[in-house]
Amino acid sequence: MTAFTAFNLAHTAVSILPIGVGIYAFARHGKIRPRTLSGKWYLGTMFVGAVSSFGFIPAFGFTPGQVLTLATLALLAAGALTLRGEWRSPGYKQTIALTTSFLLLMVFATTETLKHFPVGKPFATSAADPSLLPVRLTLLATYTLGLGYQLLRIRAKSTPVARLERIIANYHHAA
DSSP: OOOOOOOHHHHHHHHHHHHHHHHHHHHSSSSSOTTTHHHHHHHHHHHHHHHHGGGGHHHOSHHHHHHHHHHHHHHHHHHOOTTOSSSSSSHHHHHHHHHHHHHHHHHHHHHHHHHSSSSOOOSSSSTOOOGHHHHHHHHHHHHHHHHHHHHHHHHTTTTTTHHHHHHHHHHHHOO
């Protein structure tokens, strides 16, 4: 097992924050919304965690993990820059981008955790260890179900009846 340096601990601490914030956002809002406080915290801590992971390049070289980190940064940018959600209907692109970034975060978190714990006899020896396959399949299934639920909610809100109800509600508030 490798020794944890101050940089490892700082990176780990900052990378754990978006897990809790993301779970809170999913429970509270049904998705990660960049305009909410939890959404801003998620984007900020994910960005810092992702960028700090490049500090491992001198020790480990450029790994597939850094490629996934670049993908995560692209997803965060797509989620943050699509605040209006103009693709097909409100929120589809943003929801897909931010939920997928959370999936990548969980893949990183579970992989790194299971490579180091339990102490003395870790569950996995490397990121390519076949024993991680059930964990990753569980994450993929959870992601698929969660994203499907989020997209169905967006679709339900964009039906003609739902739009008419919003117009009527806004009219009553204005009057």
